[in-house]
Amino acid sequence: MSSFSILRATASFLAYPILRSRLPATSNTGLPRDEESQVGSHVPKQIEDYPRGYPRMAALQSSDPTFTMFRRFALLHVRTLLLAQDEICYLEEQLHDIDEKERTQLYLSSRVYDENSERQTVIREIKTKLREYDDDLDRFFKQYAYHEPTPRSLQSFRGWMNFTKPLIEPEAKFIQSTDFVSPPHKVEEGYLEELVEILARKSGIDDGLLKTERERRQSSDPDLHFYSIRRRRVVARIILTTVACSTLLIPTAVLFIVPNRGARLGVISIFTVLFGSIVALITQARRHDIFAATSAFAAVMVVFVSNIP
Incomplete structure (x- = not known):
């Protein structure tokens, strides 16, 4: 080296x-x-840490699915679809007229030997318009898979907008519209979850029952409440299980006490109507599911009565 x-x-x-x-x-x-x-x-740790304006508004709407809502613009979608539909109809008439006026049969019977440039231009334009029309139509129909926000969620969002005023007045006018959409729920949610929130807040136990430390840290605004989705579902399921058991156990006990057969049928009728109403109101069961569940409940009660001496 x-x-x-x-x-x-x-x-x-x-x-x-x-x-x-x-x-x-x-x-x-x-x-x-x-x-x-x-x-x-x-x-930023809390919504209020973001600057007032679009930053704070985006922080709120991304913080909880309750506030995630945007306008559907259904009227404008339909308006543009109608105009596109008319353009295609006009091109369709043009193509029909060109075919009717064609004097060379070979041009109509062959794509390769068709030398009518006017027809080829109209067909290319039709293909372009149809592709745009199909895309717009598909996107518009997909919007109906989204959910409309609940009236309570929309009211809360409007209240926050009116109180905080994050946007200038011309740009905040959209909040008065009614064609909002929200993302679909990952799991079933019905009126029971909303009822749990209302009752917990009015009774003053919502902070300990429905909130975790994460929800408490999301905002320093005392009028802005965030609830744990998991806790809300657990409480709702406990209530639903209790109600379901009660609708079976209470009429069973009453039927044992009532000696008259006609009175027993009346008890069955009352509790069957009550059971069907509960299923329809606090769940999102479909019509045939409600009918099947109510029929099964009535059948169980009738079988039970028939075995009572």
Whole structure:
């Protein structure tokens, strides 16, 4: 090894600690520790930490599915679809007229030998218009898979908008519309979950019953409430299970007490109507499901009565 190579290697070895001491310290994320602490310290923790305007409004609507709603613009969608439909109808008439006026049978009987440039231009335009029309029609129909926000959710969002006023008045007029849509629920939710929220809030137990630490930290506004979806569903299922058991056990006990057969039939009729009403009101069961469940309940009660001496 030459003396020059040895000197260069020695200089690099001695310079490494000096360069290392001048480099900023880094963490496991690859960022300098000072920058990493600055990044973490500037992340907003609550909705009110975002600047008032579109940033705070976006924070609210992304924080909970209750506030995630946007306009459907159904009228404008239908209007543009109608105009596109008329354009295609006009092109359809044009193509029909061109075919009627065609004097060369070969042009009508062959795509390869068709030399009518006017017809080819109209067909290309029809293909373009149909592709746009089909895409718009498909997107519009997909919107009906979305859910409409509940009146209570829409009222809460409007109340927050009117109180906070994040937008200037011309840009906040959309909140008075009625064609809002929300994302579909991942699991079944009915009126029972909403009733749980209302009763818990009025009784003052919503903070301990329906909120976790995450929901409590989401906002410092005392009028803005966020509830744990999991806790709300658990409470609703407990109530639903209790009601379902009660609708079976209570009439069973009453039927044991009532000695008259006619009175027993009256008890069965009353509790059957009550059971069907509960299924229809606090669940999202479809019509045939309600009919099947009510019929099964009545059949169980009748069989039970027939076995009572």
